[in-house]
Amino acid sequence: xxxxxxxxxxxxxxxxxxxIVGLLKxxxxxxxxxxxxLLRGKRVVLLFxxxxxxxxxxxxxxxxxxxxxxxxxxxxxxSIEKGESVIDTGYTLRAVGADCIVMRHPSAGAPHLMATHLxxxxxxxxxxxxxxxxxxxxxxxxxxxxxxxxxxxxxTIIGDIFHSRVARSACHLLTRFExxxxxxxxxxxxxxxxxxxVPGLRVTRHIEDALRxxxxxxxxxxxxxxxxxxxxxxxxxxxxxxxTAARLKLAKRDAIVMHPGPIIRGLELTAEVAxxxxxxxVDEVHNGxxxxxxxxxxxxxxxx
Amino acid sequence: MTRPExxxxxxxxxxxxxxxxxxxxxxxxxxxxxxxVEVAVPNKIRGxxxxxxxxxxxxxxxxxxxxxxxxxxxxxxxxxxxxTGTAAAAAGGFTSVCTMPNTQPVVDxxxxxxWLRQPERGAVVNVFPIAAATRGSKGGTLTDFSALQxxxxxxxxxxGKPILDDDIMRMALRxxxxxxxxxxxxxxxxxxxxxCSMHAGPTSFRLGLRAMPGSAEATVVDRDVTLAxxxxxxxLHVAHLSTSDALKAVRRGKRAKARVTCEITPHHFTLIxxxxxEYDTNFKMxxxxxxxxxxxxxxxxxxxxxxxxxxxxxxxxxAHEKQVEFERAAFGITGLETALGLAxxxxxxxHKIPLTRIVELFTSGPARVFDLSGRGSxxxxxxxxxxxxxxxxxWTFEAANTRSLSRNTPFDGCQLTGKAVATIVAGRIVYGM
Numbered sequence: 001x002x003x004x005x006x007x008x009x010x011x012x013x014x015x016x017x018x019x020i021v022g023l024l025k026x027x028x029x030x031x032x033x034x035x036x037x038l039l040r041g042k043r044v045v046l047l048f049x050x051x052x053x054x055x056x057x058x059x060x061x062x063x064x065x066x067x068x069x070x071x072x073x074x075x076x077x078x079s080i081e082k083g084e085s086v087i088d089t090g091y092t093l094r095a096v097g098a099d100c101i102v103m104r105h106p107s108a109g110a111p112h113l114m115a116t117h118l119x120x121x122x123x124x125x126x127x128x129x130x131x132x133x134x135x136x137x138x139x140x141x142x143x144x145x146x147x148x149x150x151x152x153x154x155x156t157i158i159g160d161i162f163h164s165r166v167a168r169s170a171c172h173l174l175t176r177f178e179x180x181x182x183x184x185x186x187x188x189x190x191x192x193x194x195x196x197x198v199p200g201l202r203v204t205r206h207i208e209d210a211l212r213x214x215x216x217x218x219x220x221x222x223x224x225x226x227x228x229x230x231x232x233x234x235x236x237x238x239x240x241x242x243x244t245a246a247r248l249k250l251a252k253r254d255a256i257v258m259h260p261g262p263i264i265r266g267l268e269l270t271a272e273v274a275x276x277x278x279x280x281x282v283d284e285v286h287n288g289x290x291x292x293x294x295x296x297x298x299x300x301x302x303x304x
Numbered sequence: 305m306t307r308p309e310x311x312x313x314x315x316x317x318x319x320x321x322x323x324x325x326x327x328x329x330x331x332x333x334x335x336x337x338x339x340x341v342e343v344a345v346p347n348k349i350r351g352x353x354x355x356x357x358x359x360x361x362x363x364x365x366x367x368x369x370x371x372x373x374x375x376x377x378x379x380x381x382x383x384x385x386x387x388t389g390t391a392a393a394a395a396g397g398f399t400s401v402c403t404m405p406n407t408q409p410v411v412d413x414x415x416x417x418x419w420l421r422q423p424e425r426g427a428v429v430n431v432f433p434i435a436a437a438t439r440g441s442k443g444g445t446l447t448d449f450s451a452l453q454x455x456x457x458x459x460x461x462x463x464g465k466p467i468l469d470d471d472i473m474r475m476a477l478r479x480x481x482x483x484x485x486x487x488x489x490x491x492x493x494x495x496x497x498x499x500c501s502m503h504a505g506p507t508s509f510r511l512g513l514r515a516m517p518g519s520a521e522a523t524v525v526d527r528d529v530t531l532a533x534x535x536x537x538x539x540l541h542v543a544h545l546s547t548s549d550a551l552k553a554v555r556r557g558k559r560a561k562a563r564v565t566c567e568i569t570p571h572h573f574t575l576i577x578x579x580x581x582e583y584d585t586n587f588k589m590x591x592x593x594x595x596x597x598x599x600x601x602x603x604x605x606x607x608x609x610x611x612x613x614x615x616x617x618x619x620x621x622x623a624h625e626k627q628v629e630f631e632r633a634a635f636g637i638t639g640l641e642t643a644l645g646l647a648x649x650x651x652x653x654x655h656k657i658p659l660t661r662i663v664e665l666f667t668s669g670p671a672r673v674f675d676l677s678g679r680g681s682x683x684x685x686x687x688x689x690x691x692x693x694x695x696x697x698x699w700t701f702e703a704a705n706t707r708s709l710s711r712n713t714p715f716d717g718c719q720l721t722g723k724a725v726a727t728i729v730a731g732r733i734v735y736g737m
Contacts, residue, residue: 013510085628107629108512109583118628128631130512165512196506 004115007299008122008275011131020137020176023294027141030290031298036260037067042300044068045098047089048125049075049105054261054285055125055134059102068099068300076290087244090114100299103127121299131161135260136169138291142284143216146256150177156210156251157181158241159220160189165258168197175200177285184210185241188232207241211250219243220261222268234267241270248278256280311354312336313731317346318359320690321660322366324681326667328660333364335688337729343682357733359692362725365663366682367399367689369670370640371567372463372543372615375401377425378409384620384709387426389640392618392707394735396640397666397724399689400430400535400679401618403662405441406464412436412447414455421456428734429727430689432458434674437476437487441465446472449479461488463543464590465662468494470531477531477538486539486565486674491524491550492516492591501631503577503592511583512711513630518598521591521665528556532564541673542566544617546591548601552726555610565673567615570639573602575714585626585633586714605663607657613670614662616643620710638708642701642715644693648722652695659695666691688731697723 004010012020034062044063048056056072063070073093075081080089086105093101100121103111108128115122140150147153155174161167161183171181175198182202183190195201204210211217222237248257257269257279265271274281313335315556320331320343327343334342334352342349366528377390386403391399403420405411411420411433419425420433435457439445441464449460449546460480466489473489480487484530497516502508508515525542526549532540542554545566571589576596580587587593605611619636626633644666651657678687727735 048523085624087627105629109630112582113627128512129514162509168510168512191509193504193506193509197510221530 001116002162004112005119005121005271007301008112008115009133009295009299010115010122010124012133012136012169013131015133020173023137024140024144025296026294026297027137027287028289029110030293031066032061032289032293033170035065035293038297039063039066039068039300042099043097044070044071044296045093045101046070047093047101047103048072049080050126052104052125053286055104058288059125059292061289063296065289066293066296069297086113087117088109090118094118094120100296117153123299126165128165130165131169132165133169134292134295135166136173137149137257137295138175138284138287139170139218141287142258142280143256143292145217145287146280150174150179153179153216154214155179155181155216155218156184156214157218157220158184158207158210160193160223161220162189162191164220170218171197171201182210182214186232188238201211201274207247211247214251215255217243217248217251217255217257219257219268221262223266238267242267243273243274245270246270248273258284261285312341313355313357313728314349314353315357315359315364315690315692318362318364320364320682321663323660323664324366325683327594331364332368333682333690335690335728335731336457338688340684340686340688341586342557342683343684347364357692357726362692362694363659363663365693366408366667366680366686366689368644368666368691369400369676369680370398370616370618370643371402371613371670371673372404373401373618373640374404374620374636376620377407378419382622382709385426386420386431387428388707388709389430389618389620390427390429392640393429394727394729395707395724396642397644397691397693397727398429398640398726399691400432400676402432402434402458402674404434404463405436410436410441412439412441414448414451417455417457419453429729432456432674434459434461434463434488435693436460437462437467438472443469443514446475446479449483449485453483453485458676459486459488459541461724462545463488463490466490466492466494468524470527472526474535475532477535477540478484481535481538484537484675485540486541488541489524489528490543491521491528491545493520493524496520497622499631500668501588502580503594505577506596506645507577507580511580516592518547518549521547524551525550526553529553529562529564532557533560533562537563538661539563544569544572544591544615546572546594547598551601551605551610558610565612566610567613567673568602568606568611569615569617570643571608571637571714573599574646574650575690583630584714585628585630586712587639588630588633588635589617589637590635603655606651607655607661611665612640612673614643614647614665615621615670616640620708621712622710638706638710638713640708641706642713642718642720644724645699645701645720646715647721648695649720653721688728690728691724692726692728693722693724695722697721699723
C-alpha cells in the first residue's frame with residue numbers, strides 16, 4: 001500500500017480547491033483541434049469494467065489529441081473474465097508499459113485500490129456509486145461557459161442521487177465554490193443522509209421548492225432497472241419530478257439545464273426541455289474532451 | 305493439553321482479581337495437577353511450588369475465555385489452523401476459545417466436534433466447539449443437538465448466517481431448552497443486507513457503498529428475545545451485538561428474567577463506521593462498525609452489566625481475500641492478540657470502567673454464558689487456567705509479528721496499554737513474555 005501517484009484523480013472530495021481551479025483553467029485552454037502533442041510517446045490504458053459511450057470515447061480522443069497512444073481493456077475478452085484481480089490487472093498493465101490508467105469500475109473504491117498499489121497515475125472514470133470526477137469537472141466547465149462565475153449561484157440536482165456518482169462528485173465540486181445546492185427527489189432516491197455529504201446541501205421532496213430561483217438544473221437519469229425493487233412507481237415519479245417546460249419557468253429565466261446522459265426523453269425530462277434553449281446537455285458532452293485533455297496533461301506531468 | 309501437570313506452580317506476589325469469588329486483593333495462587341489447590345494472602349502458602357512465578361506488579365486473573373473465534377479448521381487452513389489460532393489466543397491471554405462452526409465442511413456432526421478436540425490439532429489452549437444449529441448451517445433442518453453436546457459442543461449456532469425462519473428458531477430454542485444448550489444467534493436480517501458492505505450512515509453514503517441499517521440487527525434480536533421469553537428455560541446468546549436498539553431488546557429480555565446473554569467485540573467498542581476511511585478492508589466486518597451513538601450505547605452497556613462478555617470474533621483471512629474491491633472483500637478481522645490491550649486502553653483508561661469489571665467480561669461472564677464449569681474463576685478446585693497481565697504495560701501491536709496465520713487487523717501499529725505477561729493452561733505456562 002502506498003499513496004496514489006502524483007496526478008491521480010480518484011475523486012473530487014480529496015482534491016485541493018487550487019487543483020480544481022487549475023484543472024478548470026487548463027480545460028478551457030485545451031482545444032482538441034489544435035492540440036500540442038504534450039503526451040507524445042505516452043501510453044494511456046482505458047480500463048473499463050463497465051459500459052460507457054461518452055466517457056470512454058472522450059478520454060480516448062483526449063489522449064490521442066495530445067499525442068498519446070491508447071489501448072482499451074474491457075472486462076469481457078480480457079484476463080479479467082478469467083478471474084484476475086484488480087491489482088494483478090494493474091501490475092500487468094504497468095508491466096506492459098502503461099504510463100496512466102483511466103479506469104471505470106462497478107465497485108466503489110476500485111480506482112483507489114489500484115492507485116495504492118501502482119506507481120502510475122490512476123484516473124477514476126466512474127466507480128460504482130462513489131465518484132465521477134471528470135464528469136463534475138466538465139460540468140463545472142460548462143457552467144462557467146454560461147455563467148460568469150460560481151459566485152452566488154444556486155444549483156438543483158433532481159433524481160436518483162443515492163445511486164449517482166455524478167451527483168456526489170458535483171456536490172463536492174460545486175460546494176467548494178459556495179454554490180448552494182438543493183437535492184430533490186423521493187426518499188428512495190434522496191435519503192435524508194444525502195444532506196450530510198458536504199456542508200451546504202439541502203434536501204427537499206418538492207420540485208417547485210427545489211426549482212424556485214435556481215441557476216443550474218441538473219437532472220439525473222432514472223435508472224428504471226433500479227426502480228424494480230423500489231416502492232416508487234414510474235408514473236408517480238414522472239408526475240412529481242419530470243422536468244417540463246412549465247416547471248422550468250420556476251427557475252431563473254437564464255437557468256441552464258444539464259444532464260450527464262444518457263437522457264431518457266419522456267421520463268426525467270420532456271423532449272421540449274431537452275431540446276429547448278436552456279438545455280446545455282450537448283454542450284456538456286462537447287466539453288468532455290478538453291476537460292479530459294486537461295486531466296491527462298496533469299496526470300502525466302507535462303503541465304502543472 | 306488437559307494432561308495433569310505433575311509439578312506445582314506457585315504464583316507469588318500478584319494482585320488477584322477473581323470476580324466470581326469476589327476477590328480483588330494481593331493473593332498467592334498455588335496450582336497443582338491442573339487444578340487450583342490454594343489461594344491465600346501473600347506468603348501464607350507453605351511448602352508449595354516446585355516452580356514459582358513472580359507476579360509482583362501484575363494482575364493475576366482466571367484464564368480469559370473467548371466465546372467467539374474462527375479457527376478455520378476444518379477446510380481453510382490457509383487462513384488459520386487450530387495450532388496457530390490458539391497460539392495467538394495464548395499470546396492474547398486467552399486460555400479457552402469457543403470455535404465457530406462455519407468451516408468447510410460446517411461442523412454439524414458429532415464426528416467433527418470430536419475432531420476439533422483431538423490432540424493432533426495442536427491446540428495450546430482449551431478449545432470448546434460450538435456446533436451448527438442447522439445442517440450445513442443452511443437454516444432448514446436442525447442438527448442433532450444432543451449428539452453434538454455429548455461430543456463436546458458447548459452451544460449451537462449458524463454464525464455467519466442468521467436463523468431467520470421463526471419456526472426453526474423456535475424449534476432450536478426449544479431443543480436447546482431441553483438440553484440446557486445455548487443457541488447463539490448472528491443477528492442480521494439478510495433480506496435487507498444483500499450486497500451491503502458496511503453500516504448505513506453518512507460514511508457509507510459518502511463512499512457510495514450499499515449499507516446495512518442498524519435495524520437489520522435489532523429486528524432479529526427483538527424477535528429472538530421475544531421467543532426466548534416465550535420458551536421456558538431456553539437460552540439465547542446474541543453474538544457480536546453492535547447496535548443500541550439491539551441492546552434495548554437484550555435489556556428487555558433480562559428484565560423479564562429470560563435467559564438472554566450477549567457479547568461485544570473489542571472493535572465495536574473501539575471503532576466506528578467513519579474509521580473505514582478510504583475503503584480500508586481491514587475495517588470491514590460483519591456486523592459492521594456502527595455509528596458513534598451505537599458505540600456510546602455499547603460503552604454504557606459494558607459498564608452497567610448488560611453485556612455478559614467481551615468476545616473477539618477473531619476472523620482471519622488471507623491477504624488475497626482482503627486486497628480487493630471493498631465490496632468484494634471478506635468480512636472479518638483478527639482479534640485475539642489485541643483484545644486485552646484494547647479493553648484496558650479504551651474501557652479502563654479512557655472510559656474508567658474498573659479492571660474488575662473488565663476481568664469479569666473476560667472470565668466469569670463468558671464462563672456463565674456457556675456453563676464452562678470450573679472455569680472463569682480461581683476458586684479452589686477450579687481448572688488451573690490463569691491469565692497474568694500487566695495493566696500498565698505500554699506496547700505497540702505489530703501485525704507482522706502476529707502468531708495468527710493472517711494479518712487482517714485494523715490495529716496494526718496501534719499503541720496499547722495492557723498486555724498478557726503469562727498465560728497458564730492446566731497449570732502449564734503456554735505463553736510467557
